[in-house]
Amino acid sequence: VRHQSVPQVQLDRLVEDFVINATQPSSVVEEPSFVKLLKATAPDRNVLTRPMLMTRLKARFDALKDSLRSTFQKLQFVAITADCWTRFHRIYVEEEANDEDEENCQPVHLCSLIDSVEEGRHRLPPHHRCSAHTLNLIATVDAARAEAVDQEYSTIKQSVFTKCQKLWNKQGLSAQVADLIKDHCGVYVPRRNVTRWNSTFKVMEAINTFLERGTDLDVLFCKLGIPRLLPPHEPNFIKEYCRLQVMEPVCCALNALQGDNHIHSGYLLPTLDVLIKKIEYEKMAGLRYCGPLAVSLLAGIHKRFDNVMNQKDLLVAATLLARFKLSWISDEVKRNAALAAVKSELTVSSRLVESPASPLKANAAEEDFFGNPFGNECTSVSGDDELARYFLVPHNFALTELKSSFPLMHKLFLKLNTAVPSSASVERLFSVGADVFTKKRGRMSDANFEIQLLLKYNSGVCFG
Structure with a gap:
């Protein structure tokens, strides 16, 4: 045919x-x-x-x-x-430019150039650093400072990570070793990416999972010529490092901020607030091995993010997300400032848009990193009718209904939440x-x- x-x-x-x-x-x-x-x-x-x-x-x-x-x-x-990716470099300057005589350079007063530029109509928004990259720095550079201040932590951390690194290095260098690891553990060890801290965490989390399952890693390490993990301290260190104590909240926060969908600028401050509270809780509850790490992480978060924690636009952006509203702000002064900022922005918007009442519709509940760590929900606010009605909607209120139900809030939402907190x-x-x-x-x-x-x-x- x-x-x-x-x-x-x-x-x-x-x-x-x-x-x-x-x-x-x-x-x-x-x-x-x-x-x-x-x-x-x-x-x-x-x-x-x-x-x-x-x-x-x-x-x-x-x-x-x-x-x-x-x-x-x-x-x-x-x-x-x-x-600012660095994987691929291209030189745009012609080689002949290197041979130019420096005497040809003419000094120019910058102020004269600025004064000569006509004021433009279009303005770029304020610059914000990539929050995911900043969290990576906290999890690597700032976390490493814990080793300098506590010798006991440094000793056990270096011992554990050296042994685990030998495991994932051997898997990557030999197909036979990789098959041996899969046969013994049921799965391969996740591939580590040196430019992504959370990939290192995933490797440690996988090893911790093997230990929790009762996998005899001593036999595997012996076959590969790797010194075994010394019980009970080194296995317990891995457990404390990974599970709900110190680094897992950092990993969850990082995943939330660099997500593909439904992530807005308003997620930044509540995410940081949850992260700080989780680490502080574990630090106060008592950590046997990772106490110095928790202290270093908190210091890094405050050092790198304190300058944005009270920014008006970010406070309002978080308030405009039904999941958070004002419930995540525990400080009364900060909460009142955020509320006043929202009212001020809505006053400007109300001059252009009328606010008719519309029926509300909530979407399915979403379980994730945030849970309900912020305390009581704010259920009543005086002032503008639309703002008062907005604070009565459930935390899982559908974002798609915002335009029809709250036109003023929707307009403000687009202004402050179109941007994303990460360059991922x-x-x-x-x-x-x-x-x-x-x-x-x-x-x-x-x-x-x-x-x-x-x-x-x-x-x-x-x-x-």
């Missing part, structure tokens, strides 16, 4: 999709084996050449940009985030194009890199 040949237009589109989604160099379409493959499947069709492919990709990219511009023009607020979304963008960052692709032009990366990342909204 003779199958109907693929139309030329469809074949060209499939080739484009292959190059984009597989992150292939455009020259792949001229590889003899690739041409032979297409000729075998569609002998009566032409194969795209590299120039033709790039022309078509450029057209798709232009259509994508037009679509995104059209979408953005309809939005009042757009989140802007950046990630941008990092994921470049992770999508990780294959672009290879030595073989080092000569890819900036324009072609932008085309290929953004077409792949926005494959669901491409036109043309």
